[in-house]
Amino acid sequence: MTTHTALIVDDEPDIRDLLEITLTRMGIKTFTAPDLTGALQVLENQSPQLCLTDMNLPDGNGIELVQWIQQHSPATPVAVITAYGCMETAIESLKAGAFDFVSKPVELSRLRELVNSALKLASPEPHAENTQDEPGLLLGTSQQIKTLRNQTRKLARSQAPVFINGESGSGKELVARMIHLQGPRSDGPFVAVNCGAIPSELMESEFFGHKKGSFTGATDNKDGLFRSANGGTLFLDEIADLPLPMQVKLLRAIQEKAVRPVGETKEAPVDIRLLSATHKNLAALVQEGTFRQDLFYRINVIELAVPPLRERTGDIPLLARRILERIAREYECDTATLTRDALERLQEHDFPGNVRELENILERAFTLCDSEQISAADLHLGNSLESRPQSTAAGSHSTLVPDGDIDLEDYLESIERQAIEKALEATRWNKTAAAKRLGISFRAMRYRLKKLGME
Structure with missing residues (x-):
């Protein structure tokens, strides 16, 4: 089994001994130094997986050591020991690249937590040139x-x-x-x-x-x-x-x-x-x-x-494809693709709502589009509010909206549920015919059935 190694830098012998005993009991081999010069001498010959350094050293300070290790051995985590209550100093060390800090008097339980966390970083880093990180959450090639x-x-x-x-x-x-x-x-x-x-x-x-x-x-x-x-x-x-x-x-x-x-x-x-x-x-x-x-x-x-989507429009094709694949998977439908004019229209859009807006646009287009290809017209990115029919706007509000306080989302869902149930009953539960009767695509019907839990 590989033995972990650590460098302890402190000018107080009692503190050095305490840290050395604690780390040795954790199965860690230790090197010690009383000052910055001694620490740099150790680092010339050894490659410890962790460094613990006091902030105040006789010939410098811990931040200088943090900066040196950041430059010459950036994979080595450095924890800085600060005086109690010196939060400004602790923050300064973190900005310089320290892994973490611990205040004097050192609490051994806190020290052990810090050391265990730092040693987990001894595993190899993902390759820096990979365009896809392992969890695959930040999509894009820009x-x-x-x-x-x-x-x-x-x-x-x-x-x-x-x-x-x-x-x-x-x-x-x-x-x-x-x-x-x-x-x-x-x-x-x-x-x-x-x-x-x-x-x-x-x-x-x-x-x-x-x-x-x-x-x-x-x-x-x-x-x-x-x-x-x-x-x-x-x-x-x-x-x-x-x-x-x-x-x-x-x-x-x-x-x-x-x-x-x-x-x-x-x-x-x-x-x-x-x-x-x-x-x-x-x-x-x-x-x-x-x-x-x-x-x-x-x-x-x-x-x-985090850059806004409009500053990385080259990532829109990849994002759109992944979003459409996810929507199709969630609603157990065949996936849809974007036509060239749809992609161009998306890349021209300003996206004030960023990736979340892109998801909403594509989900709406996916459910309302009849074919397997989504065109620019299906995206409804024009003046959609102005183009909607207004004939029922004035006269029907009083009959549609009940008196008193309501939960609008629940109320609209209940209306949608009733309309779908009537259409299904009228077509003897033929989903294709019910969708046609409601004036929506079969995909939109599948989506609504899943959303409303009516499958």
Whole structure:
């Protein structure tokens, strides 16, 4: 069995001994150095799989060592030991390329977690020239998407918080998932949450959990998002939507690496990789005072930009083909292809909604098109609202919409269900004839039957 090796750099003999004993008990062979010069001498002759270095060294600092290793041995993760409470120093080390940091006095349980995570990176990296990463989530052959894949691969090797910036629908969650899958936490959970979708009065319970009976409706103990992501990655989408009081609590949880569930008196430690995203200009919100500056600097250690679809139109043919294959698979239909004029029309479109808009356009075209080929006209990318018949718009609203509050989605589904049932009964459950009676394609009928659970 291969023995892992680690370099320990600290000018305090007691700390060096403590770290050496801890790592030796984990089955790791150690090399030690009291300063930056000694560390560089060891690195000339050895290739350790992990480096632990104190920030303050007699002849330099830990960041200099991080930068040297980044340049000469980028596959070696470096963890920096910082003074308690020196969050600015810790963030500086992460920006320089450190894998992670641990504060003095060193908690041995936290140290062991860090070391185990770092050693998982000893496995070979995917080949840098591969256009398809193993999980195959970031599709495309454009230079923008190749650059993005390379960036996610590099960031996956760190534990630094990453802020993913991009327009709505551009694939920020996919990027977060790629960082998770390619990193040492890939065996752990990936928990994604849209911060804007949680009512403010439930946020603390949703994030940190609660104790049974701590408030009305708390009928059971609840872990919360942080503890659910323990050992893995927590992705906070639309983080700009968090109210200020929750931002304070989130900052504390990140800095202390612990959460206190509602109704509990003790904090529970959590070990997570934090990724966050928003389509808003977070720096501008900091200037306006609606987003805390200290939280901004804590989550924005490394910023990653996701390009909008209009800047990589060359990827549209591949994306469209994969989307149509997925839709056909989901609804158990033969797949459809795009004609040349349809592809050209898509590549001319501005896509304010990015990949999500492309998915919606293709799903609509797939269900409404009668043939196996989708033309430009089937995409309905013109002034579709203006071209729709308006004859029933004025007179029929009062008879169609019931009085009082309604759930519009449920109401429209019930109307659709009734219409399909009547058409099927009238045609003795002949789906082809029922589709013709309803004025839709057979594929559209199959799609609606599946969607409404009427098969």
